[in-house]
Amino acid sequence: MHIWTLTPADPSNSIWARWSPEPIIIRAESEREARHLAVLKTLKFSPAIPDAPISLNPWGGHKKIEDLGPLPTVCEDITEQTDEYSVDGPAEVLRHGEPF
Numbered sequence: 001m002h003i004w005t006l007t008p009a010d011p012s013n014s015i016w017a018r019w020s021p022e023p024i025i026i027r028a029e030s031e032r033e034a035r036h037l038a039v040l041k042t043l044k045f046s047p048a049i050p051d052a053p054i055s056l057n058p059w060g061g062h063k064k065i066e067d068l069g070p071l072p073t074v075c076e077d078i079t080e081q082t083d084e085y086s087v088d089g090p091a092e093v094l095r096h097g098e099p100f
Contacts, residue, residue, distance in 0.1 A: 004034035022097025
């Protein structure tokens with residue numbers, strides 16, 4: 001397993017109004033799995049409102065086609081840079097600043 005950190009590319013971006021921009025630390029095999037676990041951990045359901053814009057979870061690393069600029073998050077493998085978290089164990093979110 002690897003240890004990944006997901007952080008906002010631009011915390012001042014309005015997309016972070018609905019999500020906590022605190023970094024998320026995840027143990028996972030790949031960046032794709034790390035992003036998937038981050039999305040599951042931060043999943044929020046909103047009622048469908050006609051003509052309201054669709055809100056994307058920024059932790060997934062996707063953006064709307066019309067949005068300019070970089071992806072909303074940066075996912076970095078920090079396995080070699082930290083000894084705070086163990087690479088042993090199941091894939092899971094190890095730390096996130098938002099209370100659930």
